[in-house]
Amino acid sequence: MSAPTRGSLLDLVQIVGRDNALSAREDLVPFAADAKVEGAAPALVLFPREEQQVCDVLRYCSQRGLPVVPRGAATGTIGGAIPEFPGAVVLSLERMNRIVEINARDGYAEVEPGVVCDALKAEARAHGLFYPPDPASADTSTVGGNASTNAGGLRAVKYGVTRDYVLGLHAVLSSGELIRTGVRTRKGVMGYDLTRLLVGSEGTLAVITRLILRLAPAPESVLTLSASFAGMEQAGEAVVALMQGRVLPAALELMDRASLEVVQAELAPGCEALLLIDCDGETQQVQREIEQIERLMQERGALQVEVARDQAQSERLWKARRSISPAIYKIKSRKFAEDVTVPISRIPELLRRVADAAAQNRVLNVNYGHAGDGNIHVNVLFDPDDQDERARAEQTVQQVFRITLELGGTLSGEHGVGLAKREALRLEIDPTQIELQRRIKAAFDPAGILNPGKGLPPR
Numbered sequence: 001m002s003a004p005t006r007g008s009l010l011d012l013v014q015i016v017g018r019d020n021a022l023s024a025r026e027d028l029v030p031f032a033a034d035a036k037v038e039g040a041a042p043a044l045v046l047f048p049r050e051e052q053q054v055c056d057v058l059r060y061c062s063q064r065g066l067p068v069v070p071r072g073a074a075t076g077t078i079g080g081a082i083p084e085f086p087g088a089v090v091l092s093l094e095r096m097n098r099i100v101e102i103n104a105r106d107g108y109a110e111v112e113p114g115v116v117c118d119a120l121k122a123e124a125r126a127h128g129l130f131y132p133p134d135p136a137s138a139d140t141s142t143v144g145g146n147a148s149t150n151a152g153g154l155r156a157v158k159y160g161v162t163r164d165y166v167l168g169l170h171a172v173l174s175s176g177e178l179i180r181t182g183v184r185t186r187k188g189v190m191g192y193d194l195t196r197l198l199v200g201s202e203g204t205l206a207v208i209t210r211l212i213l214r215l216a217p218a219p220e221s222v223l224t225l226s227a228s229f230a231g232m233e234q235a236g237e238a239v240v241a242l243m244q245g246r247v248l249p250a251a252l253e254l255m256d257r258a259s260l261e262v263v264q265a266e267l268a269p270g271c272e273a274l275l276l277i278d279c280d281g282e283t284q285q286v287q288r289e290i291e292q293i294e295r296l297m298q299e300r301g302a303l304q305v306e307v308a309r310d311q312a313q314s315e316r317l318w319k320a321r322r323s324i325s326p327a328i329y330k331i332k333s334r335k336f337a338e339d340v341t342v343p344i345s346r347i348p349e350l351l352r353r354v355a356d357a358a359a360q361n362r363v364l365n366v367n368y369g370h371a372g373d374g375n376i377h378v379n380v381l382f383d384p385d386d387q388d389e390r391a392r393a394e395q396t397v398q399q400v401f402r403i404t405l406e407l408g409g410t411l412s413g414e415h416g417v418g419l420a421k422r423e424a425l426r427l428e429i430d431p432t433q434i435e436l437q438r439r440i441k442a443a444f445d446p447a448g449i450l451n452p453g454k455g456l457p458p459r
């Protein structure tokens with residue numbers, strides 16, 4: 001790979017037009033970081049508005065060996081959307097943000113990648129439909145970024161993750177060639193499933209320029225219930241019991257006392273953990289399901305069980321849940337934010353062993369997350385100026401990884417590999433598979449220019 005010359009930067013700017021490019025040093029600095037990881041500032045940022053411009057940029061860059069980093073809203077937390085080294089071209093898809101079509105008869109939407117997730121949800125709702133994927137960053141993250149990371153979300157326990165809604169894609173290979181994958185139908189089994197391969201590929205295989213997304217019927221009503229517990233393990237046991245029962249909640253989130261305190265939640269006396277649960281569907285059935293869950297929570301020793309009075313109260317509870325991640329910085333200015341996932345029955349053991357590891361290493365630890373999926377956000381906090389504390393936090397993370405794998409889990413349920421978890425990939429995936437993944441990468445991107453350094457460990 002090479003660094004762009006002044007001449008190549010000018011050529012690239014010409015492809016998208018001066019108004020759609022940034023090259024002044026001070027404008028480039030914000031593109032060196034995502035929501036958590038810092039990398040290097042790019043040499044140029046381009047904001048294509050048309051698919052053809054993406055094709056032209058990639059063809060130009062692959063002919064000259066220039067590294068290209070695709071970017072949505074940069075809410076990712078693993079360094080996927082930032083250059084690892086100076087000299088890259090960042091290709092921001094945020095201005096390709098048209099909702100091309102909502103097809104209510106066939107139940108799909110066709111959209112450009114820069115559409116913000118919440119904007120699609122609102123448009124679907126206006127047509128009486130529902131786009132279920134809802135990462136906690138849905139108000140800012142793009143559907144292109146969601147597909148590239150296979151984002152999960154609060155409602156994944158019932159509705160699944162982004163992958164389950166991507167019927168087809170337009171994607172540009174690093175050579176500049178456009179491919180159209182997938183279908184507009186409910187079923188489709190022709191050929192290898194490149195759609196599913198591209199979803200979750202973190203911008204390393206192709207640049208997504210259009211998405212065909214399945215829409216679901218909008219549920220008639222939604223009810224929210226909160227249940228507080230005297231301990232995290234006890235709340236974890238209640239999750240296991242609920243998920244073994246006959247009611248499938250739409251969302252099932254678990255929060256520990258520290259995460260509740262940072263969002264200033266009102267807590268029942270003695271509360272150390274809270275479950276936040278949504279049921280949705282036909283009105284009477286939802287009412288019956290919530291009553292069943294209420295009884296179950298009481299049987300499982302909940303200190304207090306409350307059903308939200310109205311939509312406003314329910315929204316307040318969910319807003320608090322969504323704001324935990326940034327609010328944690330009130331406690332310490334840095335955190336390792338892991339998104340490990342275990343089989344649901346192992347959640348109580350995970351919580352107990354994570355607490356032990358944090359105590360043993362004398363670090364603060366905050367846990368919350370999508371308990372209905374076994375996906376717990378384990379945050380290990382540290383002060384960046386305290387080298388000793390940082391080392392103890394790192395050690396805790398390594399222990400959390402070991403525990404997760406021992407429990408039959410995975411090291412990332414949603415955020416992916418990026419730069420941050422390249423080495424951790426070796427702990428979970430065997431060398432034969434890693435080699436196969438390298439060959440897949442080479443087949444899509446022989447010049448190796450697309451999001452270099454991401455998603456795979458160095459040789």
Ligand SMILES: Cc1cc2nc3c(=O)[nH]c(=O)nc-3n(C[C@H](O)[C@H](O)[C@H](O)COP(=O)(O)OP(=O)(O)OC[C@H]3O[C@@H](n4cnc5c(N)ncnc54)[C@H](O)[C@@H]3O)c2cc1C
Pocket residue numbers: 034035069070071072073074075076077079080081093113134135136137140141142143144145146147148149150151152153154202203204206207208209325326414415451454
């Ligand atoms: C407060 C907060 C809450 C979050 N909650 C969740 C959550 O509940 N669930 C969850 O899964 N994640 C969550 N995340 C992580 C993040 O929001 C998701 O990964 C999201 O999908 C990233 O979307 P983005 O548009 O910001 O993409 P970016 O961060 O810009 O990019 C992410 C990756 O996708 C690639 N990419 C982006 N667009 C394209 C494209 N068009 N073509 C090819 N590659 C592309 C980038 O190169 C990068 O590798 C959260 C983050 C924050 C800060």
